[in-house]
Amino acid sequence: MRLFFKWVFSLLIIAVTALGLWLYYPVYQIQQMKEEAVPSSAQASLSYVEYFSRVDQERLTHLAIGDSIVTGIGSEEQESFVNYFSRQLEEKTGKSVVLQNQGIPGIASTDLNRLTQNGEFDTHIKEADLITISVGGNDILQALALNEGDYRNIVQDFHSMQATFIDNLTSMADRIREVNPQATIVFLEMYNPLDKGHEYYSLADQLLPKWNVKIYEAARKYDHSIVLETTKVINSNHQQYLSADGVHPNALGYQALSDQMLKQLQQKVFVEVESA
Numbered sequence: 001m002r003l004f005f006k007w008v009f010s011l012l013i014i015a016v017t018a019l020g021l022w023l024y025y026p027v028y029q030i031q032q033m034k035e036e037a038v039p040s041s042a043q044a045s046l047s048y049v050e051y052f053s054r055v056d057q058e059r060l061t062h063l064a065i066g067d068s069i070v071t072g073i074g075s076e077e078q079e080s081f082v083n084y085f086s087r088q089l090e091e092k093t094g095k096s097v098v099l100q101n102q103g104i105p106g107i108a109s110t111d112l113n114r115l116t117q118n119g120e121f122d123t124h125i126k127e128a129d130l131i132t133i134s135v136g137g138n139d140i141l142q143a144l145a146l147n148e149g150d151y152r153n154i155v156q157d158f159h160s161m162q163a164t165f166i167d168n169l170t171s172m173a174d175r176i177r178e179v180n181p182q183a184t185i186v187f188l189e190m191y192n193p194l195d196k197g198h199e200y201y202s203l204a205d206q207l208l209p210k211w212n213v214k215i216y217e218a219a220r221k222y223d224h225s226i227v228l229e230t231t232k233v234i235n236s237n238h239q240q241y242l243s244a245d246g247v248h249p250n251a252l253g254y255q256a257l258s259d260q261m262l263k264q265l266q267q268k269v270f271v272e273v274e275s276a
């Protein structure tokens with residue numbers, strides 16, 4: 001009997017440890033990728049904003065593709081963070097910044113990937129110096145609708161849904177790199193807009209890091225790419241940044257996302273990639 005209880009206790013320890021790793025290891029992975037050492041060569045002396053300031057052209061083009069976060073749904077001023085950021089980049093670089101906002105409210109990653117592969121954005125991609133992609137939220141919302149709001153089914157289907165999303169995201173990024181090898185690509189984290197008192201807050205808080213770590217892993221495959229840390233801006237501690245629908249940012253939230261994007265592009269080192 002004593003041996004039996006010892007065996008059960010050992011299994012319990014293993015199960016708890018495995019659960020802890022499943023829940024929190026993605027958070028550790030994301031932090032490690034954020035803290036990766038940057039090259040120390042002379043080529044790595046400029047930030048992205050400094051690079052854009054010094055590039056030999058009078059005009060910069062910012063292409064934004066994706067969902068309602070790109071179009072600015074929820075903003076009282078009907079402007080997204082890409083609008084605010086483009087103006088901030090103008091101020092910091094002294095150059096004209098032309099924004100091509102190709103956002104489509106409600107679009108999910110499969111449809112956005114289809115449009116990208118069909119060449120819908122090719123002309124804009126070729127001209128772009130900076131390309132922002134916001135997608136994924138509607139993948140989850142559509143899954144919720146199909147499952148009639150049953151979060152248990154969402155958890156069961158999480159890995160297949162995530163795999164489809166990442167396949168779409170990397171396919172889009174591959175297409176962008178094929179059309180324009182030099183443009184800087186900005187991916188967005190998925191944020192948790194729920195208040196801590198919401199019944200599904202903890203579930204979302206556990207699953208989203210697992211979602212976001214795959215975005216970071218995808219971004220690492222491409223030179224001149226960055227992941228916008230939206231979770232630092234939109235979270236349970238900053239509910240003032242949400243619109244009345246509780247999902248989309250309001251004008252203050254979009255401005256805060258723009259500030260975060262500028263901050264990261266001022267801090268992240270731009271490394272010139274030598275031609276093969």
